Each structure stands twice: as C-alpha cells, then as structure tokens.
Amino acid sequence: MTQQSAGLPPKVDARKCAVRQETLEGQVPLAGLARLQDAVQSSSENAQVEIACGRDELGNFTLDGHIRCEVEILCQRCLGPIPHAIDAEFQWGIIRSEEQAKNLPKSLDPVIQGEEKLDLYAALEDEILLHLPFVTYHEEDCVPxxxxxxxxxxxxxxxxxxxxxxxxxxxxxxxxxx
Ligand SMILES: [Zn+2]
Known part of the structure; x- marks a missing residue:
C-alpha cells in the first residue's frame, strides 16, 4: 500500500505503517522547523522525502528513508551564503523507549515512538541537522x-x-x- 500526497503527514503511527509496509512519500515544508531555521541562513521551501516502512528479520519496525533538500549556511570568513545540498539516506528502528535502543542492530538508528504518534517532521529535522556541513567556510579564497x-x-x-x-x-x- 502506498500513501502518496504532496505533503507528508507531520505525525504518523510508524509501527502501523511498518506492519502495513507502507511507503510514505512527499514533501516536508521546512519553514516550520525552528531548530533547522536557527542553524541555517535559508533553506529550500520543502524537503523531498521517501520512506519505506517494514520489519526486519528480527521483527524490528524499520523506516528506510531518503531525504533531499537545500540549505544555505553563512561563511564564517566572508559572511556570504554557502549553498549546501543535503541528500541523505537513513535507517530508523522504531522503539518505545530509550532502553530498547540496545536491542536494535547497529545498522538502525533508534527513533522513539511512545504511545503517541511519531513526530515525523521532528525526526526528519534531526536527520537534516545531522547532515549539515562541519566546515563553514567557502572552499575558495572568498576573502582576498x-x-x-x-x-x-x-x-x-x-x-x-x-x-x-x-x-x-x-x-x-x-x-x-x-
Ligand atoms: Zn566565504
């Protein structure tokens, strides 16, 4: 079953999606992600996201995803914008609490969904923040x-x-x- 829409739902029941082997595909508006907007100078309007939900051979609930967006960060030398494309894949293992993280194989990044639905946008925001560049200078000599x-x-x-x-x-x- 494939759920396709222009906008990805902000919250999902990830376990239910995994059992149903759903594919979540759509766009996430980035303007509302405050932590991201604090970290960058500007961003593309949306991130494009595809997530395949399922279960691995151990029965873990898994979300295999791909996220793409563009951001601009400030060069610490000339204060000009540096465009940076984020094109990242992720493998999440959905757990109910922090303690369950140790049961996950190393290939899965633990993402917690308690009794509430998973805050999908916040989890995707974490993923973008992880892929911001470490070096915040233009590669070229931007200042003589x-x-x-x-x-x-x-x-x-x-x-x-x-x-x-x-x-x-x-x-x-x-x-x-x-
Ligand atoms: Zn610069």
Missing part, C-alpha cells in the same frame, strides 16, 4: 588573502615602531630591582 591577517604572519613581521610589551615589563622590573 591580503585582507587576512594570520597570527604567525603578524609575529613574523613585527611592527618595529611599536614597543614590545614584554620589553617594557622588563624595564619596569629592572627599575624596581634597583
């Missing part, structure tokens, strides 16, 4: 090198007119010693 002052370069070419603070300190100590 001559405008950058590196710590060791500044030391290598000291300003001779400026008094060395340590020298001043030595002089003070010398005076006190006399």
């Amino acid at each position: 090198r001559e405008n950058l002052v590196f710590g060791d370069e500044a030391e290598a070419a000291p300003d001779e007119d400026r008094e060395n603070p340590f020298k001043v300190l030595e002089q003070l100590k010398g005076k006190q010693g006399k």
Whole structure:
C-alpha cells in the first residue's frame, strides 16, 4: 500500500505503517522547523522525502528513508551564503523507549515512538541537522588573502615602531630591582 500526497503527514503511527509496509512519500515544508531555521541562513521551501516502512528479520519496525533538500549556511570568513545540498539516506528502528535502543542492530538508528504518534517532521529535522556541513567556510579564497591577517604572519613581521610589551615589563622590573 502506498500513501502518496504532496505533503507528508507531520505525525504518523510508524509501527502501523511498518506492519502495513507502507511507503510514505512527499514533501516536508521546512519553514516550520525552528531548530533547522536557527542553524541555517535559508533553506529550500520543502524537503523531498521517501520512506519505506517494514520489519526486519528480527521483527524490528524499520523506516528506510531518503531525504533531499537545500540549505544555505553563512561563511564564517566572508559572511556570504554557502549553498549546501543535503541528500541523505537513513535507517530508523522504531522503539518505545530509550532502553530498547540496545536491542536494535547497529545498522538502525533508534527513533522513539511512545504511545503517541511519531513526530515525523521532528525526526526528519534531526536527520537534516545531522547532515549539515562541519566546515563553514567557502572552499575558495572568498576573502582576498591580503585582507587576512594570520597570527604567525603578524609575529613574523613585527611592527618595529611599536614597543614590545614584554620589553617594557622588563624595564619596569629592572627599575624596581634597583
Ligand atoms: Zn566565504
């Protein structure tokens, strides 16, 4: 059974979907995901998501998914936007409580659904946040090198007119010693 819609439901009963081997496919509007919006400069309007629900040979409830979206993060050097495409696959194992996580095979990421329905959007938001880039600089030299002052370069070419603070300190100590 395939449930197809333009928008993915925000909450699902993941266990029921797994038993029915449903395919969840659709879009997740990203503007409403506050943690994501805090982490990025901007994002595409939607993420495109496909999730195949089922059970593995051990009977675990599994959601195998694929999520794609685009975000822009700020370059820490020039403060310009860096476009970043997220294209990630995930394998969730649905558990009822934290303690059950240890029963899952390592290939499954534990996702908790208690008595309530699973907050699918929040779980997908976690997945996007996991795939944000670690390096927040443009790969190219986005700021001309001559405008950058590196710590060791500044030391290598000291300003001779400026008094060395340590020298001043030595002089003070010398005076006190006399
Ligand atoms: Zn930059």
